[in-house]
Amino acid sequence: MKVKLGVILDAIEMADDNYTYFLDLETGESVFLADELITGLDNEGLEDEIEENPERYLRLPTKFEIHEYHIMEEFIWTLKGEKADKLECAIRGRGAFRRFKDMVDRMGISQQWYDFQAEYYRKLATQWCREQGLEYEEESL
Template sequence: MASVPREGATKERGRGSAMPIAWDDILTAFEFVSVGDSDNSAYLCRETGEMLWHSAFGGEFDELPDDIDDGAKYLALPDPRDLDLGKPLVMRFADEELADRYDEVAQIFSRRGAYRRFRDLLTREGVLDKWYAFEAAAKEKALREWCAENGVAVEG
């Protein structure tokens, strides 16, 4: 699942990426890191533009280099909690679209299995598609802001 270094990659200066990284590569890596409570991680090599994929569960993923913690060379992709895309996002949506059910949503998220029950509520209220659009827009905005803050030039 590892991507190959991009042709024409050059050594970076400072903390920015050496070259633009395709938005789809960033988004796919973010989704990989976001899977459940897994121990998946993805790292962007700032020098080559290569994405390194790793899972604690094994499989055909990359062996991480010894210097993976070198922030000038590698950048770990965030997970949704790092970008406030978990419960805070749900509560913003509830405030905007389900104001009369806000307390119920808060109660749902006080126990395990919240997302399943939340989807059930959204389906009953007829706003599931609105949630998916809201979530996708918030994810893209937060991830693009994260890229900008970390000097990652995004293409697309």
């Protein structure tokens, strides 16, 4: 079965501390386990299902494997001069993500950032598929 790259991309875009996403190899869809203590959501037996059928479910990349901070750094490295300098300062210390996004907006390069981030996520998704030995297909627009 070929997996739809969009399913992988959605899980990468949604990755956060509260959810762990898995690819269901039987359906080709993603499922998630919620951190019940934080979200209050009940996993309704899914955790048991995943433990009992580990060959059916592949854990998708987590927030920590995606390294959003590194993606911001790589974007900055594509820029030159004052824009790069300002963004490098913006990502230092606490609140780096919010300052980065605010600065990108003020500079008028939001679309450039979103395009870069989307392409980076796409590369992560295709690399993950290759590492898992999965064939994938990209949906046509």
